[in-house]
Amino acid sequence: MQNQSMTGKRFFAVTLLNVLITVVEIIGGLISGSLALLSDAFHNLGDSFSIILGYVASVISGKPETSRRTYGYRRAEILAALVNATFLIVVSVFLIIEAVKRLNHPTHINGGIMLTVAVIGFVANLVSALLLHSGSHDNLNVKATYLHILSDALSSVAVILGGLILTFVNVSWLDPLLTIAVAVYIAYEACPIIMQTLKILMQSAPNLDYEAIARDLKDLKGVNDVHHIHAWMIDEHRIIFSAHLNCDDLPLSQIEPIYGEVENLLHDKYGICHVTIQAECHRGSDEQLFNTPGDKKNMGSDASFKK
Template sequence: MSYTSSYQNSQKNLLFSIVLNIIITASQVVGGFLSGSLALLSDALHNFTDVVSLVISYVASKFSAKSATSDKTFGYKRAEIMAAFVNSASLIIIAVILIKESIVHFINPRTINSDLVIWLSALAIVGNGLSVLLLLKDRKTNMNLSSAYFHLLTDMLASVAVLIGGLLMKFYGIYWIDSVLTFAIAVYLIFVGMKLFKDSFKVLMLYTPTHIEIEDIVTKINALPLVKNMHHVHIWQLNEIELHLEAEIDFKEDITLSKFDKLLVEIEDILLKDYGINHINIQPEFNKSDNKNIIVQD
């Protein structure tokens, strides 16, 4: 399947998931108020954040495909990373609110209409389960869709917990389980959200990807013929598929441009095959008086 075809399919899957979650959220909000279930309302609130996050993800993926312009030379390639950051942050914030509310309702439990809880949680499981399956493949290669996927997965798991809670309330009258499940859902949200938050934050802050050792790269490049010193190195991830490197290389001889071009091809081949770096910008130098440290703060 071509990249274009795969991209279009992921867009359709994302849009379908948005529609499903709008239906689920509306149903759970009404059912939550009618039944008096905090867990069901919490699940509805979580689903609502999913609707928002999925819309952000959808818009971001659309923008990321736009062409670069003179005032936006990178286009909107970082839109999906921004969406992942916002989505993960929203997960953590919602989780904190849920924890607070679960403690209040655990201290003062109340009778809940368990039938509504059971049927609406079952509806959410089916809807979110279908959305999870639709995004399962795309989430492995795209941080933005990965954040949407985990939103939906946690929703589905939360709905399973709510369903179990509804059954316990119906047959055993254990109404405090509603607050306990809410607390458990919130803790899981924090766990998942924090990882996505850290990953997207590192990309936005232009951190060197964790799988890359700059010193190892410098050692390999310095071992090439005519290379005297590779320094002033910057490595960053622009988006899901672009890894950039810029550096200065001091050469042993005052080489011609044609020689530099041949050596540049060799450098590009090493960086791509060994480190996955696919965008390279090298500044050639000869006997230039400047800072030769590997890392230089501009």
């Protein structure tokens, strides 16, 4: 409980720092005329939003299962990640459009103010990273935020370099070019998150070796065949699996130990956390591994996994 409290305090401190960075960079960007600084500000705003939304979602996802939510509320974190990543994409598109306009109609940039504010943002991001560093080794949520904060520090470095150059040389195209680079980097970070969240929400099959699973299950004593497999993910960590097994004609008291072996095998070797098995004697023995509506008969020996 003490570790959770400490993590919560550090997340709160990191959130405050990100809000502070955002405010300072927005003010500095408006005063200096630097679009790159404003893009970095929106990046940090996205981080603040992500931390707050992620914390709220983690609290909701910890609620127990109910008759209305039999798998609980774990996908609250997936929805939060989708909303946050989509927000970052929208911001990136907006920044690129504004940067292109700025390339066509260049404005004077105050390099000194841009440099000063970028340095403040860089230092604040480093402090945030240090606050989360100790918890990044044993907590995936903290680790993800820690790595994101480090990436913010790297984007601040680009703005610092731009501020240094603009302090001594008036290069009108440099600021919008940096803005486009930061925006593309933000989108690059956000796109895989969107793809992964959509994959989970669409209940796409996780990346498992299903042929190996079928072989391992059939190697268990009493299991003759495997068919009608389904697998999906509740969130990025929890895999749900169901299958029909053709077993020897045994009493239920002898089938139950087979269930235990199946659950242990799938959990220990494939990281599957929830397993539902339907035992059958001959029913479905001519079906394929993955049930296709309208074609339950034959997909070839590789698909049916007969012994």
